[in-house]
Amino acid sequence: MPASPRSSTSSDSFTSGRNSPFDAYDSTAALILVPDVEETTPTGAAFDFSSDDDEPEDSDLQLERLRNSPIPPLSSISVFLYLFAPFLKLGALIIPSLDIPLRIAAPALLLFAVLSAFTRHLWYMLARYVRRADLEEIVLETFARGRGKEGRRTALRQVVRLSTQLSRISLAALYLRLSVDMLLTYFPDVLTVPSRLITTIVLVAFIAPLYSARSLGSKGIIYASWVSITAYAAWFACTIYMHTKHIVEPIAYSSSLGKLWDGIPTFAFAFATSSTVPLYASLKGTVEPVTPKPRRSQSFKLLSILSLTLALAFTLPLVFFEASAHVPRQELPSAELKATVAVFGAIALLFSIPSVLITTPALPIPYPIRRATSLPISKVLIYILTPALALLPAHVTRVGSDLVLLLAFLSTYVVPALLHITIHYFRRPLAIVVPPATPSPARVPSAESGSDSRHDELLQRKERTLQRRRLGRRLVWDFGVWVLLVPVGGGGFVWAIGRMLDKW
Template sequence: MDLPRRPSTESSSGESTPILSNFNSSTSLILVHDDDEEPSSPFDFPDDDEDIPDSPDFEIRRPWSPPMAPSLVFLYLLSPYLKLGALFLPNTQLPLKYGIPPLIIFAVLSAFARQIWYMLARYSRKADLEDIILDAFARGRGKERQRGWLRAIVRGGTGTLRVLLAFIYLRESVHIILPLLPEDLPFPPRPVLTVVFAVALLPLVSAQSLASKRVVYATWASIATYFVWFICVAVAHAQGTLEINPGWLRMGTFWQGTTTTAFAFTSSSTLPLYTSLKAGSPPSGLSKSSVSRSFRTLSTISVAIAVSFTLPLIFFTARMNGVIDPPLRLQPAIAVFNALTLLLAIPSVLVTTPSLPIPERIRRATSIPLSKYLTFTLVAGLSLVPTRAARVLSDALLVCACAGTFFLPALVHITIHFFKRPLSIVVPPELPMAPSPSASAADELLQRKERALQRTQWRKRVVWDVVVILLTGLCTCIITE
């Protein structure tokens, strides 16, 4: 699914040539078929290393996503996979034949979903989720009100997902640590511990972007604590002392074995990370992007590493070993590193949360990031809700995360490529696609070239259409399970 390429406006002699719309009937335009070239394969997808055409639509959002090095983009691509879903995998207790295939399938589908977002961004020349959805469902004149509603829905949905995710992280961190505290404390431990964790996180959640050093260090630390937790779980399994995480029993009814595996491979920051990677790349034409700057490569590596550190957890829960005497007391360490992994992931989740609709007069009156503080206050307040309400919210989180990761890109892909007119490749927008009696010979040949290229793009997209159907079907099965 290549982006439409602009016809060259420079001749070989360096002089400017007339634009296509100024061609007259005497212009010589020949459609040449390269018979020596091999036919394009349906699997010959566009290369991520190609430069993105200069487009105001693509450039306008770049300041919102700061330029980031490939290492940071890789960090944020990997981080969501090693969080709550992965921490719950040892509790699913699925047999190997029911545990391994779903994990591999959802890992592959997660990579495909990211690739679909990447190709949609390149195809539509939009670098923001709002713009892509508006372009898919409310493109054209006379739809200003529809675009306003859609923009509010997208921002509200994105904010709700991130608030629910941060709320579950904070709540589970508190509940994991509570059993380690003395029972005769003179104060209620749960609200006090929630306030302590919230105050400790306050300097981190007030960062401006994912490129902030505070957020970067916290995210790296979150991955490091997950690796330590993974080692402790492996040792506990070898000793036969691995226990079920109590948080698993507090989750909602939707949290079963397969749905938890699907949640482990959900993510919601694909487009901002792609934009940041491209914003940090050399300007177009100066140098060819290296493999390390390929978004597809970084995404694939992140999924592969995530599978490497989640697949063994399926073996741990399916094959329990006998107790070796004397065992090491690893359960407190497992709980501590579990809580740290979730706590340190909260800043990267809340930093990308859309701002609250605070009046401009109030925002200009202070330099304090009121929106971020109010959002974090909401997260801390939700973490104190009763268990029954928390279960409902955890079910809502699972549905929103799976739908946003697997179903939404498939829906946008279907809408753009099945119900919208394809973007032109070589024909200027002012030139009609269908030949007319008054069309010049040059225009007719240009339209033949356009139709030939469109057929080639259609053949390339067939495989991704199949992937989209699979994503839609699997997401529906997850939600209705």
């Protein structure tokens, strides 16, 4: 695992520390070989939800928690779907309407695609290092590990849940708002009820059956996600056709979007990711107990890279349309073609709303109210709040859209880098490898003791060799994390705040 030199990096962990289960072994041994848990543990045991200060949790309870979560154990295809689908949404739909030179747009898009892959791998490494299966637990393990920190843990839980609720509900409301904008822009005379309020209600009622699903494992949600991707592919094909004919830009810049959406930040939003750790846990939950090692099709890293590569293939051609935007039009667009593009774009956004809302943490409803009825009050309130936010005045929506982009930027590019640096530089390491100068064990004049000493020395040399080989990789990863946190994350955040305040 590429990490700080304080943590173990080899496939075999050489661990020592307090409360070690290996205290019963010979204390003169400087190193103890521990098998890789990911390759030898049964289903669900790849995540140990306990810290070194707590009692370990039963693996059956871990599996039960995973099955009852909004992201239960999923097949490889479903995990790939949820890794791939978020890239083909609002950010990609807006790219053709951006007025950015090709020499800037293409490198910027490629840069954020690479950063997205980088941050996904950071989440993957953090999940394996701290053995936690969701963002909330990783944050607690980073900033409030151990006993005596219940107050801090409670506060951190509330912060993580509130920020997740705010970002997901706001994102769903923005998708709904833009879906209505697309239809009202291109169908003012076709729709029998062109009112924004009526159109919003109709769309919300249309996707209500999908929202009734309990998790992303529901067939309805999976089919809706595939419909969203198919609609984007159809929109993508129509967009390419229109630009090859120099007809018209496929989508006008919406008046519901704020100041951050007219430039490079749109590329950052296009490759924003979420639910990386839960999806990794759900993929691991499908590994059969008798399988010593996951099949290649169940490799999270492979699925992540494939999803990003395919998403790049469906977004990179859009930045080349700016070069053809200044070419004189050869023909006027037909109303049918404009309407077709609008419908496909609206469907791509609309059918992604249920999957966003289902993964939203429950609202804090008082227990007496929850006890008085069997109705899922939190789920209903979230669904009512989404169209209510989508119907806010345009000037409020523009500010809200900027906040949505800013939250997506922070959660994707800043939070994983901050957690990685904190847990590897400012926290006590979870595993301590052989120290720089380990004294050789005293030689005992017996054949058996001499053999153990030779084995111990061999293990030490092996570990030092592995550490030297991976030192360069660790330095590269640490350098990348600091670059991601300071110039990209910090600089981008400061620029975004200044842009929202009209400072530049």
